[in-house]
Amino acid sequence: MYPMERFLGTLKSFVRNRANPEGSIVERYIAKECSDFCSRYLEGFETRSSRPNRNDDEFEGVESEGFRVFTQQGRTLGATRYDPISVEEFEQIQWYILNNWDEIEDIIK
Known part of the structure; x- marks a missing residue:
């Protein structure tokens, strides 16, 4: 109601x-x-009903070359922060990418 x-x-x-x-x-x-x-x-100016959404992450005309994982565009919604990872976590991430990512097989060979 x-x-x-x-x-x-x-x-x-x-x-x-x-x-x-x-x-x-x-x-x-x-x-x-x-x-x-x-x-x-009406064309040519922005109104309440025609403006893009607040968290719209689409960037027109921006093309990114390289791997598919790096082509996504975005922006932070809050303050950025730096969280360092340990050597062990880095090695786990590296192992996962090398063993599970299809696009990397051409580079390895």
């Missing part, structure tokens, strides 16, 4: 003329729908 109550709260916030609340709600709702509809189809 919460989404419906939230929507009704939005409609109630549209009321400016307490003598005629229905007219105020209808007028503001139609104006909002028209502006939302037009903003989706």
Whole structure:
């Protein structure tokens, strides 16, 4: 039921003329729908409905050469930190890559 109550709260916030609340709600709702509809189809500038998602990791025009594992683009969401790994962990990672990664077989041979 919460989404419906939230929507009704939005409609109630549209009321400016307490003598005629229905007219105020209808007028503001139609104006909002028209502006939302037009903003989706206007080109050349960014609106609330046409801007990219907040955590969109797609970088257009950026091509990465090399192994497939290094072609993924991304960015950190928080502060970066450096966690050093031990020599034993490094050797385990190296062993796993050399034994389980298909793209590395050509380089080994």
